[in-house]
Amino acid sequence: MTHLNRRDALKLGGTGAALALMAPAAASAAPDPLFAHGIASGDPLPDGVVLWTRVTPVPEALPGSGAGPQIQVSWQISEDPGFASLAASGVFATGPDRDHTVKVDVRGLDPGTAYHYRFAYAGTYSPTGRTRTAPAADAAVDSLAFGVVSCSNWEAGYFSSYRHLAAREDLFGVIHLGDYIYEYGTGSYGAGDVVVRRTAPEHEIITLADYRIRHACYKTDPDLQAAHARHPWLIVWDDHEVANDAWADGAENHDPATEGSYAARKAASHRAYQEWMPVRFSPDGAIYRSLKFGSLAEVVLMDLRSYRSLQQGGLAVDDPARTMTGAPQMAWLKDTLAASTARWRVVGTSVMISPLVLGSLTAEALGPIAELLGLPQGGLTLNPDQWDGYTADRAELLGALNARGTGDTVFLTGDIHTSWANEVPLKAGTYPISPSVATEFVVPSVTSDNIDDILGTAPRTTSLAIESAVGVTNRHVRWLNMDDHGFGVFQIGQSQTRMDWYFLSDRKNPAATARKAVSYTTAHGTAKLKRAWG
Incomplete structure (x- = not known):
């Protein structure tokens, strides 16, 4: 499981190396066969949340097959549904050893905040998901x-x-x-x-x-x-x-x-x-x-x-x-x-x-x-x-x-x-x-x-x-x-x-x-x- 916060993203070059893999020719909200199993998030913390997806990079890389290449999958999380500015982003390596699943424990986020997230591979975005972080530990919540x-x-x-x-x-x-x-x-x-x-x-x-x-x-x-x-x-x-x-x-x-x-x-x-x-x-x-x-x-x-x-x-x-x-x-x-x-x-x-x-x-x-x-x-x-x-x-x-x-x-x-x-x-x-x-x-x-x-x-x-x-x-x-x-x-x-x-x-x-x-x-x-x- 990879941890990547804002500072790590900047080390990778901000809109440079870390985001170069996230350059689809045309973003689409429609599900794609690459992301046939959807997206998910879970276990919200005040500063983080787990993001998940599964990629099918080639037709033979079916779940449980053990087939398919090692790949790099990009991810983004943002308060903006258009992802004009990013709270965090990164790249996750996956392959047949983990059934081409992607699971990122994102940290460095703001507490009590709603976020949008998505993944990208081979010029295609996943559907966009919505998630949120937990309130701060001492926050008054009604x-x-x-x-x-x-x-x-x-x-x-x-x-x-x-x-x-x-x-x-x-x-x-x-x-x-x-x-x-x-x-x-x-x-x-x-x-x-x-x-x-x-x-x-x-x-x-x-x-x-x-x-x-x-x-x-x-x-x-x-x-x-x-x-x-x-x-x-x-x-x-x-x-x-x-x-x-x-x-x-x-x-x-x-x-x-x-x-x-x-x-x-x-x-x-x-x-x-x-x-x-x-x-x-x-x-x-x-x-x-x-x-x-x-x-x-x-x-x-x-x-x-x-x-x-x-x-x-x-x-x-x-x-x-x-x-x-x-x-x-x-x-x-x-x-x-x-x-x-x-x-x-x-x-x-x-x-x-x-x-x-x-x-x-x-x-x-x-x-x-x-x-x-x-x-x-x-x-x-x-x-x-x-x-x-x-x-x-x-x-x-x-x-x-x-x-x-x-x-x-x-x-x-x-x-x-x-x-x-x-x-x-x-x-x-x-x-x-x-x-x-x-x-x-x-x-x-x-x-x-x-x-x-x-x-x-x-x-x-x-x-x-x-x-x-x-x-x-x-x-x-x-x-x-x-x-x-x-x-x-x-x-x-x-x-x-x-x-x-x-x-x-x-x-x-x-x-x-x-x-x-x-x-x-x-x-x-x-x-x-x-x-x-x-």
């Missing part, structure tokens, strides 16, 4: 808004959610909480093997070339390209970026006997992800990180797949030796939240942290009887892939939040293809007598199957009984929708945060409309939810 998405399965439908987010003028950026791609072969994932559009490659992805081709397939989607070009993204992975129900040393959807080393597969997927996504990794390759937005908010993005123990049910969920985060990430998370001076702490967690139980009473509420019956302390675990399967880690994190006595932490969650508004209880079995220490907003899938898709029933029929049963024994769940696809818009203000859920008319229709369904708020210092609309 409000921010982010689109929030997860679980975008190519074969299950069209990415209309991205189109609707691209059209919004009120967003600072987009937060993607994982499952940006899916690893399965055509027709191998989803209800009834329904394939709205076929993915590439058509087999399950395992090798580095496979993962590169799959990322490239997704980035040909016009709605995804539009959302990337319009907003900077804050992204973290979940399991399907590698394989279903991934953990540190394996995955449910990985068979070493037929698919080889999981370590090799994991390394290949991570390398392709680093190449193809506008994400800033730490020097040691970690993806968990935090981004600050003035004095208003700090966004913490977690990695809940790379370090976790194998998923298990029963009493194993309470085993303190098992971990969701890994000890270094947990220590970093607690320290980051404790040290944050922001008014709001926003935690992007790819799987739900709020507990989920069914039955008349949780094991916790049964008290000593739970021990006699050999039940997990948090109740019978329905989904050990969530934080419910790692109760010691959850108790450690929520205990740290409670000890600080603040109600200013909001979890943003994806993964389960459904929509939830939760208060996060310190002890679910005695809630609401015991306190809520945070709130959680779970966004629906962009396309991936939910309850009505899986059951093959009409929306808002069978799911209503399931939602009612969940509500009876989970008093911290304030609202739940198990049927609809769509996205969230998360608004952060001085006095409250708010999530607006938007649902699509039909994931299988590329022209699907979106309607606002419901809104919930949490007031500063309360860790409680209130319905605000719908």
Whole structure:
């Protein structure tokens, strides 16, 4: 990854050597086959942002092919949409060793500023993108808004959610909480093997070339390209970026006997992800990180797949030796939240942290009887892939939040293809007598199957009984929708945060409309939810 600021550009000669490669005969806003996979930006800092594209310099240099020459790609960033004056510019060397992707971590920019950016190769400009830097660390910020998405399965439908987010003028950026791609072969994932559009490659992805081709397939989607070009993204992975129900040393959807080393597969997927996504990794390759937005908010993005123990049910969920985060990430998370001076702490967690139980009473509420019956302390675990399967880690994190006595932490969650508004209880079995220490907003899938898709029933029929049963024994769940696809818009203000859920008319229709369904708020210092609309 290349860093180049204004000073570096001047060393290269200003409008001389550094810009000589950026001299197309005629600039065009239309996409070109050279830039068939679009452009993107992400991880805004007060002085910088990551810019991304992929170039196809010759026809045979297809994604994953390993073919094609080493090339020099130029880039520009400017406050002026006409690029009459440049804030920074430079040249990036790429080739088949990095699948001809270009990823520049630009620094030396002004805080809280909107920018335009573009790339150039062989006399052709890429489309122009818009991005922005974060406010200065101590800047007084009244409000921010982010689109929030997860679980975008190519074969299950069209990415209309991205189109609707691209059209919004009120967003600072987009937060993607994982499952940006899916690893399965055509027709191998989803209800009834329904394939709205076929993915590439058509087999399950395992090798580095496979993962590169799959990322490239997704980035040909016009709605995804539009959302990337319009907003900077804050992204973290979940399991399907590698394989279903991934953990540190394996995955449910990985068979070493037929698919080889999981370590090799994991390394290949991570390398392709680093190449193809506008994400800033730490020097040691970690993806968990935090981004600050003035004095208003700090966004913490977690990695809940790379370090976790194998998923298990029963009493194993309470085993303190098992971990969701890994000890270094947990220590970093607690320290980051404790040290944050922001008014709001926003935690992007790819799987739900709020507990989920069914039955008349949780094991916790049964008290000593739970021990006699050999039940997990948090109740019978329905989904050990969530934080419910790692109760010691959850108790450690929520205990740290409670000890600080603040109600200013909001979890943003994806993964389960459904929509939830939760208060996060310190002890679910005695809630609401015991306190809520945070709130959680779970966004629906962009396309991936939910309850009505899986059951093959009409929306808002069978799911209503399931939602009612969940509500009876989970008093911290304030609202739940198990049927609809769509996205969230998360608004952060001085006095409250708010999530607006938007649902699509039909994931299988590329022209699907979106309607606002419901809104919930949490007031500063309360860790409680209130319905605000719908």
